[in-house]
Amino acid sequence: xxxxxxxxxxxxxxxxxxxxxxxxxxxxxxxxxxxxxxxxxxxxxxxxxxxxxxxxxxxxxxxxxxxxxxxxxxxxxxxxxxxxxxxxxxxxxxxxxxxxxxxxxxxxxxxxxxxxxxxxxxxxxxxxxxxxxxxxxxxxxxxxxxxxxxxxxxxxxxxxxxxxxxxxxxxxxxxxxxxxxxxxxxxxxxxxxxxxxxxxxxxxxxxxxxxxxxxxxxxxxxxxxxxxxx
Amino acid sequence: xxxxxxxxxxxxxxxxxxxxxxxxxxxxxxxxxxxxxxxxxxxxxxxxxxxxxxxxxxxxxxxxxxxxxxxxxxxxxxxxxxxxxxxxxxxxxxxxxxxxxxxxxxxxxxxxxxxxxxxxxxxxxxxxxxxxxxxxxxxxxxxxxxxxxxxxxxxxxxxxxxxxxxxxxxxxxxxxxxxxxxxxxxxxxxxxxxxxxxxxxxxxxxxxxxxxxxxxxxxxxxxxxxxxxx
Numbered sequence: 073x074x075x076x077x078x079x080x081x082x083x084x085x086x087x088x089x090x091x092x093x094x095x096x097x098x099x100x101x102x103x104x105x106x107x108x109x110x111x112x113x114x115x116x117x118x119x120x121x122x123x124x125x126x127x128x129x130x131x132x133x134x135x136x137x138x139x140x141x142x143x144x145x146x147x148x149x150x151x152x153x154x155x156x157x158x159x160x161x162x163x164x165x166x167x168x169x170x171x172x173x174x175x176x177x178x179x180x181x182x183x184x185x186x187x188x189x190x191x192x193x194x195x196x197x198x199x200x201x202x203x204x205x206x207x208x209x210x211x212x213x214x215x216x217x218x219x220x221x222x223x224x225x226x227x228x229x230x231x232x233x234x235x236x237x238x239x240x241x242x243x244x245x246x247x248x249x250x251x252x253x254x255x256x257x258x259x260x261x262x263x264x265x266x267x268x269x270x271x272x273x274x275x276x277x278x279x280x281x282x283x284x285x286x287x288x289x290x291x292x293x294x295x296x297x298x299x300x301x302x
Numbered sequence: 303x304x305x306x307x308x309x310x311x312x313x314x315x316x317x318x319x320x321x322x323x324x325x326x327x328x329x330x331x332x333x334x335x336x337x338x339x340x341x342x343x344x345x346x347x348x349x350x351x352x353x354x355x356x357x358x359x360x361x362x363x364x365x366x367x368x369x370x371x372x373x374x375x376x377x378x379x380x381x382x383x384x385x386x387x388x389x390x391x392x393x394x395x396x397x398x399x400x401x402x403x404x405x406x407x408x409x410x411x412x413x414x415x416x417x418x419x420x421x422x423x424x425x426x427x428x429x430x431x432x433x434x435x436x437x438x439x440x441x442x443x444x445x446x447x448x449x450x451x452x453x454x455x456x457x458x459x460x461x462x463x464x465x466x467x468x469x470x471x472x473x474x475x476x477x478x479x480x481x482x483x484x485x486x487x488x489x490x491x492x493x494x495x496x497x498x499x500x501x502x503x504x505x506x507x508x509x510x511x512x513x514x515x516x517x518x519x520x521x522x523x524x525x526x527x528x529x530x531x532x
Contacts (some may be wrong), residue, residue, distance in 0.1 A: 078398075137453050140318065148501055159393070160391060160393050161390060161391050161393060161394065162390070162477070162478050162527045163389070163390050163391060163393055163394030163477060163478075163482070163484075164391065164393030164394070164398045165478060166397050166399075166473075166476060166477050166484065167393045167394075167396050167397035167400065167480045169402070169469055169473065170397065170400055170404075170465065170469055170476065170484075171400070171470035171479075172467040173466075173469045173472075174400075174404075176468065177464035177465045177467075178464060178465050181464070195390070229505075234402045234407035234411070235400065235404040235406075235407045235408050236403075238403035238406065239399055239403045241404075242399065243396075243399065246396060246398045246400065247392070247393060247396050248392050248393075248395060252393065252419075253484050254393075254396065254400075264436060
């Protein structure tokens with residue numbers, strides 16, 4: 073039986089851009105687990121109520137209901153130890169934590185400002201009032217005044233990605249010669265930008281761009297084939 | 303027999319501030335290996351010629367001569383596998399690489415601009431012409447016009463340290479509950495700033511500050527007891 077995941081969708085149900093859901097999609101593919109990703113909208117809180125909270129990804133594996141991409145990764149390794157590992161040992165856990173915080177504070181923090189209006193424009197109409205209200209409360213200003221330009225985002229990302237760029241000049245994946253959870257974790261932020269926005273944030277001569285290309289090709293080009301909003 | 307390391311010293315031979323040498327000092331302490339750190343100046347190239355290159359750290363372990371902090375760490379784990387490990391497994395290696403590039407591009411890149419004149423003022427007189435010439439060739443401008451103010455450095459570091467700050471809000475050390483190579487790697491950049499400059503770059507309420515305090519206390523307060531230039 074395949075796993076099922078509630079996955080944030082845009083107005084177009086085929087457009088999937090949640091960075092956290094992308095981590096789980098890639099992680100399941102890594103472990104060779106079939107995953108059915110069910111379109112979910114911000115307003116569909118009651119559908120995932122069984123998970124005890126209101127955000128996706130929510131993964132359903134038989135009677136097992138899980139949320140939070142990090143917990144899902146740890147759980148997948150525990151439940152499927154015979155399949156390729158995502159996070160291994162104490163230092164693997166530290167790598168995953170570092171990658172997660174790097175993705176969040178260095179990449180997604182900039183990306184959020186860069187694509188916030190794209191998100192607003194591409195989510196389902198029924199989600200817009202909720203999205204605007206919850207995000208404006210969090211950021212303390214209007215979506216419009218929080219947003220930054222494509223050029224400004226490129227400049228900020230260029231600086232923020234410096235450690236990743238240096239690392240990827242030396243090795244093919246964050247995890248080393250082959251990808252694992254740390255890669256999927258960071259890649260989620262890039263899939264967020266890719267699938268919700270038509271803007272381009274990386275130069276083609278950037279080693280991070282080349283890594284993203286490799287990631288798009290993984291698991292039979294699963295991410296590359298995914299639909300973009302625009 | 304104790305290990306010996308050539309260690310960059312200031313005009314005051316007791317002042318040691320090389321970030322790479324600090325990594326090795328901490329790594330040896332981690333493994334419970336006694337280390338004699340011998341004062342070395344930039345002009346003493348011939349003293350370390352047997353290592354086949356011109357930079358410290360150079361570690362001498364019996365007939366074994368090693369340079370490059372990363373290679374030294376890998377070698378120490380191989381030569382002393384029964385002692386506490388520094389880098390473990392494929393993901394531990396990836397963690398170490400990520401931490402090294404983070405230290406270099408996010409921390410030391412800012413720190414270099416912040417303390418470059420402190421370095422110039424605190425190195426041995428015989429090293430000054432070499433230091434100015436080699437560094438000005440590398441940076442393409444005078445040391446004076448490359449330097450940034452303490453305030454500017456604090457602002458830049460505050461941003462650059464975001465991933466580390468978020469990580470250290472969750473766990474005591476980069477490596478997890480206990481420190482290992484990734485911590486020593488990043489800590490080296492902070493010891494560079496601490497021992498060559500009287501400026502303060504971290505706020506006391508920063509989780510990175512609290513981590514640095516824990517690092518200063520490790521191994522019987524070895525780093526805390528080290529002499530500062532000013």
